[in-house]
Amino acid sequence: MFCVIEVSELTKRYGPKTAVDELSFTVRPGRVTGFLGPNGAGKTTTLRILLGLVRPTAGTATVLGRPFRDRPRGLRDVGALLDAGDVHGGRTARGHLRFLARGNGLPRGRVEEVLDEVGLTDAAGRRIAGYSLRMRQRLGIAAALLGDPPVLVFDEPLNGLDPEGVWWVRGLFRRLADEGRTVFVSSHLMSEMENTADDLVVIGRGALVAAEPLAAFAARAAAPVVTVRTPEPEALGALLTAEGASVERGGTTGPEQEANELSVAGLSVTELSVSGLSEARIAEVALRHGLLILQLTPRTPSLEAAFRELTADHVEHRTTPLAPPPAADSHHPGGPA
């Protein structure tokens, strides 16, 4: 398959610190690809290497088959928004876009078109220093669209946007991808990518964690799991495993903690986390073998939780949670398969 962006064995070290660690992945055209990782995972460094701003220690990153630095007219090949602050506040938005367009031999009218497209026409004559973050993001997107490029790269484009802005950017990415372009978008929040990306590239501590379609990632990492509470964990667990489920044993509560409405007193109850079987099948198996089930609760962990679990080992600076984590997090299917 033709891949527009190809990153191969990419490594970048800053002294003893490894920012990007033998990273390899590809990005395909016609899709929005989310580039996910916790803060400090090496996303920005990777994007900067991809765009020729930083030299890799080892490995290669190519766009349309060549290193970006070999492409003299950058805007016509790749539109990029790395940091909305990468502008000179003394210029007007129009002045900023005009010199960018001129350097790539783009017609002046193109500036007005992209200003219109991002809704900055009315503010285009004002100096950027007076712009809000949201307006700067729009200006950065306008600059990325200027050269009508087949490849677009955005570093944390949803940061600082209000809900309306997020909705607009999502629609824009969708449209750009539907036009056959390659859209590569970084974020540190899965919740931002969940409704935006078709494909995911997940990294942690500079290394690849996952690279697959969002749907596959969801099916794999966030498979539904059923919580079963039973006084007969060994027997039920063995039966369910035989049915093809994977079973994880949770905590056991003694008889004194159980509600006294049970006719059989003095039972200790164990919690099982079962994945790979629906709750209906679990109930059926239990009934067929006469095993008592006290609770049967299906849960679907959030993608955000799955992402956090996957990258937990790769987080740079982790904080110790003050409060117990929310319920969805405490019922994990047992980490990455």
Next chain:
Amino acid sequence: MSTVTDRRSDPHPRDIDPRPTHPRFTDLLAAEWLKLWSLRSTPWTLGLVLAGVVAFNAAMAWDTYRYWTYDDPGEAERYISDGIPFHEAFNANAALCFMLAVAAVGAVTVVGEYGTGLIRTTFVAVPARRSLLGAKVLVVSAVTTVLGGCAALGSFLLTQAILSGRGVGVSLGHPGAWRVVLASALIAPVCALFGMAVGVILRHTATTLALTFGVLVVLPPAFSEERHWSAVVNHAQPFMAWNRLTDVPYEPAAHPWSTAGAWSVYAVWALVAAAVTVLVPHRRDR
């Protein structure tokens, strides 16, 4: 509203991309020109530098005119033959101020981009960094040469018009007059290029300006003309070269040097600074 074209039918842009792969240098020149003049501070700064330098020189000539005490026509003749009208056409203090101001203008064209982060936007838009900085070097050189020309010619004409009120003004036809004007004009691009070169190396506004000013102002008096090696270092400074070129007539010191030597100091500083500006960012991260 949108003018983007449908690429669904074209999943392999690599194979049939008809776009030119080489940047047109004229596009880059035009872009740098736009970049310079789209900052409101540019015309203000250049205008103030020009007005300030011409006013500085005119003030000194006015001082001479105002406190002129010689009534003997022979005094006026000696005044001219000693080349003092040339010294007033562009006095040394005005020249130093002009050098620093223009060096700062050159430096800011570079560190202004690094300091704001705009340099990343610029490099992503035009990955061919040597061509890009070559265009910037040419645009800044051209603009500061015109600025220097206006400052030197304006100062010359205004000061000599003031001095002619005492019969000691000279015309552009006077021997050596054009050399004085040219040397004062061309010190501008030399200093601007030096500021740019320091800027691409340090990439930080305050340190760039400090080093630029330090080298231009502090180095010349630090090396005396008495010993040979020290005189060579002294003569290699742009300000001393300017001094040599505007000294008409020249009175040879212990280690005399030619105007050709002084012109070559201009040339070497300008060329080395231009080369540094064009080549250094190509090798660097960012």
